[in-house]
Amino acid sequence: MDNSIFIGTKPFMNYVTAVVMQFTTKNSNEIIIKARGKFISRAVDVAEVSTKRFLDSQVSVKDIKIDSEEFQNNEGRQVRVSTIEITLARN
Amino acid sequence: MDNSIFIGTKPFMNYVTAVVMQFTTKNSNEIIIKARGKFISRAVDVAEVSTKRFLDSQVSVKDIKIDSEEFQNNEGRQVRVSTIEITLARN
Numbered sequence: 001m002d003n004s005i006f007i008g009t010k011p012f013m014n015y016v017t018a019v020v021m022q023f024t025t026k027n028s029n030e031i032i033i034k035a036r037g038k039f040i041s042r043a044v045d046v047a048e049v050s051t052k053r054f055l056d057s058q059v060s061v062k063d064i065k066i067d068s069e070e071f072q073n074n075e076g077r078q079v080r081v082s083t084i085e086i087t088l089a090r091n
Numbered sequence: 092m093d094n095s096i097f098i099g100t101k102p103f104m105n106y107v108t109a110v111v112m113q114f115t116t117k118n119s120n121e122i123i124i125k126a127r128g129k130f131i132s133r134a135v136d137v138a139e140v141s142t143k144r145f146l147d148s149q150v151s152v153k154d155i156k157i158d159s160e161e162f163q164n165n166e167g168r169q170v171r172v173s174t175i176e177i178t179l180a181r182n
Contacts, residue, residue: 041131044173048159064155066177068139082135086157 003028007035007043015042019050023059023090030062033086036069040084047086055088062089094119098126098134106133110141114150114181121153124177127160131175138177146179153180 005018015033022028035043051059065085073079096109106124113119126134142150156176164170 038129038132040135041129041173044131044157044175047157048171048173052159061157064157066135066138066152066155068143080139082132082139084135 003031005031005033005046007033007039007046012042012045015046016050016054019046019088020054023055023088030087030089033088034084036083037081040082043084043086047088051088057091059088059090061086063087094122096122096124096137098124098130098137103133103136106137107141107145110137110179111145114146114179119181121178121180124179125175127174128172131173134175134177138179142179148182150179150181152177154178 003022005015005022007015019031019033022031033043033047047061051061063085064087067083067085068080069083070078070080094113096106096113098106110122110124113122124134124138138152142152154176155178158174158176159171160174161169161171
């Protein structure tokens with residue numbers, strides 16, 4: 001079972017619900033919230049709201065990694081983008 | 092000496108230069124990049140570009156913390172905002 005949630009343009013609460021459901025109805029022990037570029041701020045919001053408002057004292061941030069990815073954009077130019085992976089785990 | 096750099100609306104390279112200077116000309120061993128809300132993505136970019144493009148093999152990410160702050164907005168409503176602190180340290 002895949003335990004990654006990739007943050008993009010969907011409504012904010014969709015992601016929070018997805019995270020909360022993974023821990024409650026799907027009984028996961030650990031999930032990873034992933035995002036790139038401008039969605040990194042949103043990934044942090046999802047982690048904070050999920051753990052503090054909905055899963056307080058049950059789940060917390062276990063690890064945070066940042067990195068860079070290189071890719072070619074539409075004009076063939078090499079572009080760097082930052083990434084984040086926030087691991088949430090059951091206490 | 093304060094070793095925090097707070098990320099806001101200034102040009103991106105100003106922050107990268109500030110980080111690089113702290114380690115080179117000011118000889119710091121550790122600096123903390125801080126940001127709130129939508130500037131969190133930018134803080135990650137500053138950390139990635141500083142460590143990988145300018146201080147590669149000299150400085151790396153030592154710790155990342157995320158948290159939430161509550162404050163009252165102009166209409167007197169209680170608002171939550173996410174925060175990040177990225178600690179960079181000499182290898």
